[in-house]
Amino acid sequence: MAKPISIEVWNPSGKYRVVSTKSMPGTRWIRLLTDNDCRLEICTEAKTILSVDDILALIGDRCDGVIGQLTEDWGEVLFSALKRAGGTAFSNMAVGYNNVDVEAANRNGIAVGNTPGVLTETTAELAASLSLAAARRIVEADQFMRAGLYDGWLPHLFVGNLLKGQTVGVIGAGRIGSAYARMMIEGFKMNLIYYDLYQATRLEKFVTGKQQCAHLLLIALCIPPAYGQFLKANGEQPVTWKRAATMEDVLREADVISLHPVLDKTTYHLINPERLAIMKKEAVLVNASRGPVIDEVALVEHLKANPMFRVGLDVFEDEPYMKPGLADMKNAVVVPHIASASKVYI
Ligand SMILES: NC(=O)c1ccc[n+]([C@@H]2O[C@H](COP(=O)([O-])OP(=O)(O)OC[C@H]3O[C@@H](n4cnc5c(N)ncnc54)[C@H](O)[C@@H]3O)[C@@H](O)[C@H]2O)c1
Numbered sequence: 001m002a003k004p005i006s007i008e009v010w011n012p013s014g015k016y017r018v019v020s021t022k023s024m025p026g027t028r029w030i031r032l033l034t035d036n037d038c039r040l041e042i043c044t045e046a047k048t049i050l051s052v053d054d055i056l057a058l059i060g061d062r063c064d065g066v067i068g069q070l071t072e073d074w075g076e077v078l079f080s081a082l083k084r085a086g087g088t089a090f091s092n093m094a095v096g097y098n099n100v101d102v103e104a105a106n107r108n109g110i111a112v113g114n115t116p117g118v119l120t121e122t123t124a125e126l127a128a129s130l131s132l133a134a135a136r137r138i139v140e141a142d143q144f145m146r147a148g149l150y151d152g153w154l155p156h157l158f159v160g161n162l163l164k165g166q167t168v169g170v171i172g173a174g175r176i177g178s179a180y181a182r183m184m185i186e187g188f189k190m191n192l193i194y195y196d197l198y199q200a201t202r203l204e205k206f207v208t209g210k211q212q213c214a215h216l217l218l219i220a221l222c223i224p225p226a227y228g229q230f231l232k233a234n235g236e237q238p239v240t241w242k243r244a245a246t247m248e249d250v251l252r253e254a255d256v257i258s259l260h261p262v263l264d265k266t267t268y269h270l271i272n273p274e275r276l277a278i279m280k281k282e283a284v285l286v287n288a289s290r291g292p293v294i295d296e297v298a299l300v301e302h303l304k305a306n307p308m309f310r311v312g313l314d315v316f317e318d319e320p321y322m323k324p325g326l327a328d329m330k331n332a333v334v335v336p337h338i339a340s341a342s343k344v345y346i
Pocket residue numbers: 095096097116117119120123171172173174175176177195196197198260261262263266267288289290314315337338339340
């Protein structure tokens with residue numbers, strides 16, 4: 001039997017017992033539950049990642065629903081325990097639900113919720129930040145300054161990649177991938193190439209108002225995109241876009257590539273040694289989706305062999321750890337899964 005863990009209780013006389021495995025920002029969610037006759041128990045344990053045993057102890061003998069986190073392993077053990085405790089609902093405080101075995105939830109009659117859509121702009125902005133930081137070598141230059149190494153301007157000091165006119169590649173052009181693409185097209189006048197299982201009609205319409213052109217030749221014949229027309233009217237080079245037939249096309253053609261697919265069997269190690277090898281030597285690769293989308297050991301080797309290749313990573317294969325060698329790479333910008341960590345001012 002797992003040992004009891006510390007909790008904070010709201011509305012002790014509530015009819016439905018709901019457990020939250022973590023304290024979450026704001027108070028609206030607490031009010032929503034307590035106003036609806038829930039007794040809310042929030043876990044206050046200091047440890048960041050709760051084990052399955054910790055969560056079993058939280059569920060106990062009677063529990064109607066649980067709000068959990070992406071760091072937790074929600075599979076058969078937890079869903080069957082929740083069912084035995086009389087539970088009917090589990091809510092994952094995340095857009096991604098690769099930590100949830102939905103089939104196990106179904107088998108046990110537990111409804112599962114996640115938070116699609118609420119992190120679209122914040123995640124896209126972080127991916128854009130990582131793209132800029134990596135392309136313009138911001139972290140390296142910051143470390144250089146702080147180390148007292150700057151002894152005057154030099155023509156070759158921290159030369160990076162200018163984004164304007166280059167091609168941004170998006171793999172997984174769903175909500176976040178499309179929002180990121182718009183930022184890079186509008187903000188930096190980059191051309192777009194994307195790969196997704198489905199056509200990103202809204203993104204295409206936003207850029208051009210036209211349907212996709214499958215080949216470069218056809219693109220050249222297409223009426224310039226709406227934003228392109230705007231640029232043209234201002235005497236600037238119009239931007240272009242393309243839906244790639246294969247992921248490899250994106251990897252070969254793009255200068256900055258950002259990964260935004262879901263994590264599942266089809267996207268596990270989507271970036272592997274073979275695919276790294278076909279990317280441009282000076283490309284920038286960004287990942288704010290899920291760590292295992294990249295084979296991180298292969299990435300470290302690629303960064304070592306290609307010092308002008310740069311990455312910006314918000315997520316890692318074995319969070320919270322980085323694969324050996326990654327932390328030593330000057331051509332990697334690494335942040336601790338903070339894409340969602342922004343405040344909204346209304
Ligand atoms: N870093 C963070 O803090 C953070 C925050 C929010 C979301 N995320 C991650 O971002 C992911 C995407 O979120 P979203 O809201 O844009 O989801 P979404 O469902 O709108 O977009 C995902 C896209 O990936 C595409 N896709 C699926 N399999 C693919 C494959 N094999 N090849 C190419 N494309 C494929 C889908 O067709 C879809 O368009 C989430 O699943 C989550 O893992 C991370």
